[in-house]
Structures are given as C-alpha cells and as structure tokens.
Amino acid sequence: MSKPMKAFDYLLMNKSVSPVLLEKSKKISWNEINTSADPEVIKIRKKIREVRLEIHRMRGFVRFDSINDKILFGYMKPENKIEKLVTDIFARRFQKHIILLGNEKKSWISYYSENFFKRYEESKSLNKMVKDIQSLIKFDSEVDIDKIWQIYYESQYIKERENHRLFYKNMPRKNLKSVGNRLELRLNTKTLDEYL
Amino acid sequence: MASLEKILHLVTQSEYDCIGDEGKVLENINFSKIDVLGQGTKHDICASSSTSRILNQAETLGNPTRSGICHSFAANGRCLSMFKTLFTNYCIHDCKYCQNSTDYKSGKSVYSYTPEELARITISLYKGNYIEGLFLSSGVSPDQDIVTEKMIETLKILKKRYNFGGYIHFKVLPGVSYEYIKQASEMADRLSVNIETPSKEHLSEISSTKNYANDILKRQKYIKNLELKKKLPAGQTTQLVVGACEESDFEIFKRVLKEYNEMMLKRVYYSAFNSVSGTSLENMVSQPTWREHRLYQMDWLYRVYNFSENEIKIAFDDNGFLKNKDPKLSIALNNFESPLDPNDAQYGELLRVPGIGPKSAYKIINYRKKNRIYKRDHLQRLGVRIKNAIPFLKISGGEYTRLERWIECQNQ
Ligand code: SF4
Secondary structure, three states, rough: OOOOOOOOHHHOOOOOOOOHHHHOOOOOOOHHHHHHOHHHHHHHHHHHHHHHHHHHHHHHHHHEEEEEEEEEEEEOOOOOOOOHHHOOOHHOOOOOOOEEOOOOEEEEEEEEEEEEEEEEEEEEOHHHHHHHHHOOOOOOOOHHHHHHHHHHHHHHHHHHHHHHHHHHHOOOOOHHHHHOEEEEEEEHHOHHHHHH | HHHHHHHHHHHHHHOOOOOOOEEEEEEEOOHHHHHHHHHOOOOOOOOOOOOOOOHHHHHHHOOOEEEEEOOOEOOOOEOOEEEEEEEEEEOOOOOOOOOOOOOOOOOOOOOOOOOOHHOOOOOOHHHHOOEEEEEEEEOOOOHHHHHHHHHHHHHHHHHHHHHHEEEEEEEEOOOOHHHHHHHOOOOOOEEEEEOOOOOHHHHHOOOOOOOHHHHHHHHHHHHHHHHHHHHOOOOEEEEEEEEOOOHHHHHHHHHHHHHHOOOOOOOEEEEOOOOOOOOOOOOOOOHHHHHHHHHHHEEEHHHHHOHHHHHHHHEOOOOOOOOOHHHHHHHHHHHHHOOOOOOOHHHHHHHOOOOOOOHHHHHHHOOOOOOOOOOHHHHHHHOOOOHHHHHOOOOEEOOOOOOHHHHOOOOO
C-alpha cells in the first residue's frame, strides 16, 4: 500500500487516457516527466497532474459524518478513477476507523491498522450502505459538527476582501459537487437562483 | 455482506476508544462563542499546515502532512485549513485596531472556552475532515501565564486523551514566561508571536500597554533559543499589520530582514489594516489588499529567489513604498543591461527574469543538457510565462533594447 506510485499508476486512474500514452509512461522516469518539453511527455504530465490535483482536492474537501466513534462515512464522486486510493488515504490517516466513501451507485470501504488492512468495494449506494451498517451495530447520534463548521466558517468572513473568482478557482464547483459539499457552495453563491 | 460484518466486528472489538462519552461536552455548546472567538482570529493570515513532523500513525489519530492541505477556502479565496480561534476574547491591552482591546467602544460579550470544549471541537472537526489542525490564539488576561496555562491544557488533552496527530499552531501571548513557551514548544508544530509593527516607535502609536522589546522581541528570542536545542517542526513565524501606523514598506522590509536573519523565522505574514467599527481606528482608511500582495512578492524574492537586500531596495520608491507592480519586474527593468540567452544563463540569472520561477528555471537547465532553446514555444513548454519573460531574453536572434523592454512592460 505504501509502495511509491509510478507515472503509469496515476495515468491508469485518469478518466481518459490513450493506450499510446499509457505504454510510453512505462518507460520514462519521473525526472523526464517533470522536465521534458516533448509534446507526448507534456500530455502525460498534464494527465498525471489532473489525477493528482483531484486526489489532493478530495483529501481536502471530502467531509465525514460518523455512524459511531469508529465509523466515518462521506460522499465522493470524483471524475477520475481515484475512489479506492482516496478511501485508502483516509483509512491510513484515521487508523482503526472504518472509512466508508460512496455515492448514488457505489461505495468503497477501507480499514487500516498496524498489522491489518482490508478494502471492499460494493455496488450499493452510500445511503444503502449506511443503513445496512446501522442495522448491524449500535449507533450514536453525534454532535452536529456541520453546524459548528458553518458558524466557524462564517466567522472568518471579511467583507472587504470578498473575492468569489478566487474562491471558485481554489474550490471549483465541480469539486464541491463531487464531494456533495453543501455549505461553502451555498454561502458563496451570489443568488439563490444560481444556487438552485 | 459477510465481509462487512467481519470488519464491523473487528472494529467494535478494537480497544482504541478515542472519544467515548466526551461527545456530551458539546451537547450544550454556545454557538455565539464559536462565532465571536473565531472572528477574533480572522485577520491572522497564516493558514499553513505543512510540517516536517513524522509520526507513528498507528499510535495517533490522524497525521500531519509535509505539504499541508487546504480543507476549505473563505469567500476571499484564502485557504482555511485550521480551526483558528481565540481561547478568550478578554484582553487587557489597548491595541487601537482590535475589537478585543480595552479601547473598544461598542459593547462586547466576553467568551472563553474550557480546555475540554476546545479540544473536543477540534477533534470533531478533524474527524469530519474539515481541518488539518488547531490554530490557538487568545486575548491576554491580567496574568498572561494563566490563560496560557489553559491553552496548554487544551493541547495536553488533545495529545494525551485523544492521541491527536494533527497540526498545531500556538500563539505565544505577549509577555508569557519562558517555562510556558517551552511546554508549548513540546507539543506544537509552530509557535508565533505577532510583532504587529516594524519598530517600538510604531507599536507605541497603536498600543500604550505593549512593550516591543520585552513583550515581543524577548519572547521571539526565547522561541529561537528553544529551536536551537530542538527543532520546531514548522518553525517560528510572525505577522505584521500593514498600514495601521503609517509605516512605510521599506521600514517593514528592514524589520523583516532582522526577523529572518536574527530571529531565524520561517515566515513573516502581512495583514493589510482593516478598520473595524467601534475601535479607535474605525475612521482610518483600510489598506488596499494589493499592498499586502506586493509585500508578499518582496518577501518571496528574498526568501525563495535569494535576491539580495540591495537588489530588493530598487523596488521601493523615494518614500519607501512599493508600487502596485510586481517588484521582480521593477528590479529587472532597472538591472537588465542586455537580454539573457536561456541556453547559457546560470540558474540564479534565469530566476531574475520575470516569468521564470524556480521550477521553470530548473526545467530549462535540464532541458538544455540535450537540446538547444531557439523558439519561444520551447520555453512555453517548460512552463515559462512568455509574455513576461521575452523582453528580457535573447532568443533566435531577436532581442529588445532597454527602451523597447520598458515600453513593452508598462502594462504588466
Ligand atoms: S493583545 Fe492587542 S491585538 Fe491581541 S487581542 Fe489584545 S488588544 Fe487585540
């Protein structure tokens, strides 16, 4: 799991990549990818960047609710095929917690502890999975952390510095939607019509 | 489903119990408190969560990252990666721009967290993946050590009870004792004391209660000495409020040099003065954010591009202010006698060309080991911002005269 990723691994996760580029990526080093001006290598660089950027954004923007103290779940529907990887990243971050990520169609589960690692993929929606788990175990109603976040988020607002263009550059709508983000999207949408 | 049942069983058997009944601490949380104490930090710019700390992840809840992660962005596009809060908004100081100051004319409610509450909110936000960690600051009580003791208790709860592995930025309050700073340094990734102004004369214009040498510089030295013994994973930083006491950018620059060279600071942050109604400076004009932006560019040239003090001085006007123009461009227009050939320029020379940064300079050097650069297109593919760079480069015979270069760059 902690093996360093190769260029090929990243390319494979890209939503659309040609077999030619995939083949070429097997033979080139990271140094070449980072420094070459060859048009094909530039394409590879761009595709890898797309994947990495989306992984980075999912790491930041996915939000978790909890079923109980040890089970965290959240919505995720990325453009690239990074769901397993992102679920694993969170499982490694929150060791000894079940990480469940999913959307309307599929769900991914990872669990990681010092000497144990498990990963599942289910063709069930996130909602269904949450319900299934709740039927199997005792669950607590946790604090409404989304509400706490909303109050904190609004407390950081400085009218004089408002800059929605920059906000959307850093937090693009497509990424907000792919993690089901309701709050930042709502608070930074100028009109209700636009939001709806 | 069998496999899912197995894993659930495993987890419920696990002895790792992070929160337990502690959830109850937040049942009656006062939302106004979160709002007011959050607002007290909104002008603190530092949002970095990158640290060199390495953890055994199996033993902690979460982990820090080398490059940091932004979990959200404010409406101004600024990264929100931390739960940034005051411990209390009660303060004995009279900083003229601050809503916690004793000079503040509108009525205010005073709030404080308990260490348990604050630790629990931090953990909940962290497990919800809203934040990378905690940025803890505070107003100053009559005995600054007492509030610091409570802030440290918060860190202890985070570390000992919750095994918190996330990032911690701890604000050292003016005048706090060495012993407390030492304790904080053992748990935090980053420590900072805000110097606010470039000199003691400037500070006396905005506060009659704070002492520049004793309350601020001496605490910075304490942190520096602690760092010399044991490295702080994310170093020491500070922040200046820009334009609250009519200081020039050059005065700021001179202080910043001292901060980097004498205090060994990792970063200096700049926050453009924003007038807050009810404060003594409510009628003073707020500073444009471009001023802050140009100071960051100047800082970047010094810290990352290794420009010398004398080179940077060129960017200031006769009154010691930076223009609303990229300082790198102003310096280049002044310094470039003749254009540079990207095929044989040194790394440091390439860095002085507008539109070429450390990454593209590195790519150019790598590329020309096997190839020659003779077209703009080559540079573009190496990440150079052509429009900015071309007036300063000699490429396929074409080169600008000094006058042409000056005209071409007028609108940049
Ligand atoms: S020390 Fe000054 S800036 Fe800090 S909270 Fe007190 S009054 Fe505000």
